[in-house]
Amino acid sequence: MSKLEVTRRAALGAGVATVGTLSAPAVFGQPTTTIRCGFWDHWVPAGNDVLRRLCAQWGERNRANINVDFITSVGNQNLLTIAAQAQSRSGHDILSFPTWEPAAHQRMLVNVDDVMGRLTRKYGPVTPAAEYLGKPGGNWVAIPAVSGTQMKPACVRFDLMQQHAGIDIRAMWPAENRAGPGADTWNWDTFARAAEACNRAGVPFGLPMGSFTDAVDWLGALFASYGANVMDERGNITVRNNANLRAAVDMAVRISRQLPNDVWAWDDASNNRALISGRSALIFNPPSAWVSARRDNPAVGAQCWTVPVPSGPQGRFVGYLPYFWGIWNFSRVQGPAKELLEFLSDREQADAQTSTSAGYDIPPFLSMNDFNVWSTEGPPVGTVYNYPLRAHHNARTSVAFAPAPANLAVQAYNQALNTKLIARIVQANESVDQAFGWLERELNTIRRGG
Amino acid sequence: MADSMSAAIPAVAQPRSSSLQKLARRRSSIAFLMTLPLICVILGLVVYPAGYAIYLSMLSRRMDEFVGLTQYDILIENDTFWLVVFQSCFFAVTAVIAKAAIGFWLAHMLHHIPTKGQRKWRGMLLVPWVIPPALSTLGWWWMYDPTYSSLNWILAIFAVPAVPWLGEPWWARVSVIIVNVWYGAPFFMIMYLAALKSVPEQLYEAAAIDGASSWQRLRYITLPMMQNIISITVLFSLIVTFANYDIVRVLTNGGPRDLTHLFATYAFQVGILSGNIPRGAAVSLFMLPLLAIFAFFILRGVNQRNKEMM
Structure with missing residues (x-):
């Protein structure tokens, strides 16, 4: 009888311990989501650091792990990566797509009309060339990126x-x-x-x-x-x-x-x-x-x-010559990925990216063409x-x-x-x-x- | 021996193991098992990619529709594609002939150097072949650089006008061939040197007694004795040169006006850069029939010579 009680207690204790362990990440604010990002490897070394910092900042606020890889365009490595991930339907959740790639992979990219709708309500129209490239068939398939976009x-x-x-x-x-x-x-x-x-x-x-x-x-x-x-x-x-x-x-x-x-x-x-x-x-x-x-x-x-x-x-x-941030439709974290990209496109974050790159990165919204960096850079x-x-x-x-x-x-x-x-x-x-x-x-x- | 042992074992104890043993005892089974890893490698790394490339080349640009041979049909009617075919053949044939000739000459020179000094020269001459081609091509690109060419700087010292190495079509063609020859000649040299060393010295002695000149010795002893190795190296080099990618990609990117594109660089431009993977696959598969023709004639020559020797 006593042996049975001990067993019950032990089972109860084990159950409590298990539940406690499993719920610990949520209780103590540990990350519950992982987003894998493959961003373009910026010519300006600090251009990568600012993206890494902004992603970490968003991850902390939203209890998410953001794994950031930087993929070079030297030797068209980024194009090869995109082609490989499209064929294998696996890889990153978010990827940087150069100029023509969103249109080429539109059927494999998550529709981001909702994100672009909110951003254009806040910041006004997007530059027409970005719309031509990122909105084939009338739907936004990728978000015009700040990092890497140039004129x-x-x-x-x-x-x-x-x-x-x-x-x-x-x-x-x-x-x-x-x-x-x-x-x-x-x-x-x-x-x-x-x-x-x-x-x-x-x-x-x-x-x-x-x-x-x-x-x-x-x-x-x-x-x-x-x-x-x-x-x-x-x-x-x-x-x-x-x-x-x-x-x-x-x-x-x-x-x-x-x-x-x-x-x-x-x-x-x-x-x-x-x-x-x-x-x-x-x-x-x-x-x-x-x-x-x-x-x-x-x-x-x-x-x-x-x-x-x-x-x-x-x-x-x-x-x-723009870059776009797109989300593959095989990603399991499409919602958080959209939130992250919306955060990176906000004015404050766009300003940080442009300023770090000595003004190289051009934001897609015409209203953002007044960042201070372009007035102060010299000589x-x-x-x-x-x-x-x-x-x-x-x-x-x-x-x-x-x-x-x-x-x-x-x-x-x-x-x-x-x-x-x-x-x-x-x-x-x-x-x-x-x-x-x-x-x-x-x-x-x-x-x-x- | 094995049969006598199995006969000694009572029949009840071995119904299952005996069939396995029989299978294992068969030479063909063992041979098959031992080659199975290689077969798997060939299936995975050669047959599957080749089959997949053929399948890809029969799809529409969006890869959602089977279009049969349409991509090949389109290519056949395209001016640029025929430029690529011409340039690929011109590049491969010219470069291989030059590599074979220079390799043969270098091998002869080395063969006549005393063994002690030969190693040093052999090592030095092999250097171009040892350096990764993308790296050495970058070095050549600096020498050819349109604006700051070091070669032009040297020419200027001798009051020779600057050469547009990469900007003018024929100079660009010659430039990519020079780099390929520089890179590939040491391979021919080392193969021919090995072949030269295996030619029996008695043949030369007999020829000397008969009063043969050096040209006659080369024509009637050295060349016939090396014919097979020459054929095999030429075939091997033709395949590799035909499929070359990095030299043209680094030096000219196919320009000017697509006149230096090879199959591989054009396939990359059409398939990966322009997002038309089926057509890119079709371009690269066009190499197969051309290489098959080269291989057929060269290997037929080798077989005929082998039969004559037998």
Whole structure:
């Protein structure tokens, strides 16, 4: 009998101990959820630290473990990771998706209309290019990220521009919320004349014409400013009898004849080197080139000034290369993942990310283009003031080959059809019509096969 | 012996074990069991990926519809694809011929150096083959760099105009071939050196007595004796060179105007970068028939020579 009592007590005690142990994490505030994040490995080392810190901060508040991995884009490691996780339907919960990837994997990504709805109510509209890329088919499939998103305005050596082209670029685009004298003349024609003058002086503009993103993006912005689309929203090819396209090509050919003869082989670092070494008077790039110049060649860095891209007949467009944060539909923590991404997109967190990256990261909301970092960075102070879109720029973000459907545009973009079109005319001496014929055939190939 | 032992054991005690023993005693069973790990590796790492690639290449771009050979059909009608086919063949054939010729010459030079000094030279000449190709290609890229080429800097000393190594199509083609030859020639050298050492010295002595010139000795003794090893190394190198990726990816990314793309780099651009995995798979699978043709002719030559020798 007594033996039986002891057993009962022991069983009761064991039961209490078990229940206590199991409930302990919740009682003592231990994490109950784990979110695995694969963010883009930032060029600026501190860019990773700020994301890690913000994630930890959110995790502490919400009793969640946030495992953060940083995946490099060097060697397209991030693209390979995305492809592998999509095929195996396993991996991270949240992943950073570069420009075209949300549209490519839209059927495997969680709809984030609810998050974007709340964010746009708070912060206003998203920049149009981000909407084009992140909202295929009318639904947001990923959240435009702050970390890693960049634009490609002109980074100008203001001393050389003044000396050789007679343009006072700082007066034209001061570090203030207004356009200076002559800003209305900052168009592609003025740009081409400045390119000719600087080339004659031995400091040609450093505009790549190869197959990397810097080349495709600056030419894409030029084409957009002429309304020169090669495909419409439905994927129809619009090359034939396209006067806008012909005008844009004429301008691109004119400019490319004033560039160094090896730009056809330039990669995304070649233009930076041309600027930093003092051999070039202008490049199209985010502030990373200026940051490197400030470190490696301070004399050059102190003479750099970021200004909007020249305008064309259809307006002013600036190349935009965003990252997105997406949640895989195989994730088991979709709700908490959405909350985390909403937290990272809030103004305070966006400001932290942008400030840590010396102003490199561009938030997707136009209302956030007033962070203090762009006014204070230097020398010279105010050099990156005009990096984000300001109201007086009258500019829009552009993605090369928009408004074609993203699944087709991505192929034209990655095959750099716009730079190759110009290369065929300038380097291979083909006529414009021959080059257009080739472009049409390539676009047809892209369209076929579903 | 085993049969006599099993006969001695009472029949009741062995109904189950005897069949297992019989199975184990069969040579073919043991051979199969011993090769099973290799078969598993081949199935997992060769057959399955190849089959999956073929399956992928028959899907639509969204990978939600079976489209048969449509992706191949599209490629056949595409200008850029035929540029890639030409460039891949040109790159592989030119690079392999150059590697074989340089490797053969180096092997001859080494063979005539006294053994003591030979090791030092052999080690030094093998260095390019030992360095990871992505790393050494990066070094070459610095030398070719469009703006700061060290090669052009040297040419400038001799008042030679700068060469657009990577910017002009034919120079870019030559540049990627040079790097591949630099990397691959030591492999040929070491294979040919081993082959040269196995040629009986008596043959040369007999030829010398007959008054054969050095060219005749090379033409009628060395080359016939090395024919098989030359064929096998050429075939092996053709396969590896054809599938090359890193050199072109690092140096030119396929440019200018897609004129230096190889199958692997073009497949990566179409499949991974452009999000069209089925078409990327179709591009890479196009290598198979071309390599099969090369392999057929080379191996047929090897077999014929073997039969003649028998």
